[in-house]
Amino acid sequence: xxxxKGIDGRVAxxxxxxxxxxxxxxxxxxxxxxxARVIAVPEAWRSGAAPGGSDxxxxxxxxxxxxxxxLVSAVADRVDxxxxxxxxxxxxTPRERIRLALADFLSKxxxxxxxxxxxxxxxxxxxxxxxxxxxxxxxxxxAALRHxxxxxxxxxxxxxxxxxxxxxxxxxxxxxxxGASLQVEQYLQxxxxxxxxxxxxxxxxxxxxxxxxxxxxxxxxxxxxxxxEGTEAKTERSLDRALLPHLAPLFDLKDRDLLSSIxxxxxxxxxxxxxxxxxxxxxxxxxxxxxxxGTQQEATHA
Numbered sequence: 001x002x003x004x005k006g007i008d009g010r011v012a013x014x015x016x017x018x019x020x021x022x023x024x025x026x027x028x029x030x031x032x033x034x035x036a037r038v039i040a041v042p043e044a045w046r047s048g049a050a051p052g053g054s055d056x057x058x059x060x061x062x063x064x065x066x067x068x069x070x071l072v073s074a075v076a077d078r079v080d081x082x083x084x085x086x087x088x089x090x091x092x093t094p095r096e097r098i099r100l101a102l103a104d105f106l107s108k109x110x111x112x113x114x115x116x117x118x119x120x121x122x123x124x125x126x127x128x129x130x131x132x133x134x135x136x137x138x139x140x141x142x143a144a145l146r147h148x149x150x151x152x153x154x155x156x157x158x159x160x161x162x163x164x165x166x167x168x169x170x171x172x173x174x175x176x177x178x179g180a181s182l183q184v185e186q187y188l189q190x191x192x193x194x195x196x197x198x199x200x201x202x203x204x205x206x207x208x209x210x211x212x213x214x215x216x217x218x219x220x221x222x223x224x225x226x227x228x229e230g231t232e233a234k235t236e237r238s239l240d241r242a243l244l245p246h247l248a249p250l251f252d253l254k255d256r257d258l259l260s261s262i263x264x265x266x267x268x269x270x271x272x273x274x275x276x277x278x279x280x281x282x283x284x285x286x287x288x289x290x291x292x293x294g295t296q297q298e299a300t301h302a
Contacts, residue, residue: 007074007123011130014067018138021060025198029145029152032191036152039159040166045187061197065204069279071131072208076215078124083222121223125244128216132246135212139205146198153191160184204278211275214268216247220254221261 005013035042156163160181167180241251253259 007071007127010067010071011127011134014064014071015134017060017064017067018134021064022138022141025142025145025194028194029149032149032152032156032194035163035187036155039156039162041163041170041184041187046167046170061201061204065201065208066279068131068135068204068208069275071127072212072215072275075124075128075131075212075219078120078127079215079219079222082118082121082124082219082226118226121219121226124215124219125223125247128212128219129244129246131212132216135205135209136246139202139209142198142202142205146195146202149191149195149198153188153195156191157188160188163187207274207278210271213250214264214271216250217253217259217264218261218268220247220250221259221264224254 031042031044035045163184164177164180167184168177171180241248244251250259
């Protein structure tokens, strides 16, 4: 049986796939922009290269989106593990909290041991921070490319006849206008398909971002609870922030008392349903499957 990749390996593989995919998309977008600027079919298209590029098709994103969903689910899995000991646990009275704190102090050695839920929460926050950075930057880049390609498509579509004339002239071999018209329509359709693919990618990334954000908020609120109960040293909270720059806006919300477990729970139900529906449709990721994939890892930190 093939050994499962660790979380680090899975994230690195995702980064490599996205880098190659984005390079293809960017190259295709530049070619389309040049075509729109000069109103002529580019040499790259005439030589047989599809406007969408060999790796920019929907099949590549279909595989990549599932890998991304699995990693986001791994964050959720770690938050759930950290939260499990606190589920249905009644809040202790002040007297009980003093008694428990004293008993905890007397039972410990002078070296603080990190409890399992604290380690799990660290894993969730570190992985969430890494994915937040990757997802937020890509979403911004792809939104800009989508806007540019939509504009270029409008320009090219509005100059069909000129594109045909220029294509016939560039051929220089007496090519028929009918054949050139068909080629131009195929090029325009390819650009339109690529624009539609970018729209689908942005829609998927929005769902991923919302799911990742709600799990990150849950982890931050839970971290505060664990720190209050003495599970983690209070001084570690500032260290976490230094290591988690992409989560800084969420920590700021917590500082301003704008994150609450009740509000998170209210939003989480809807976000989880959208996440499940979006990625289950692809036939590869159910909530259970993605959680299972997320736990098959070797590293203790992302």
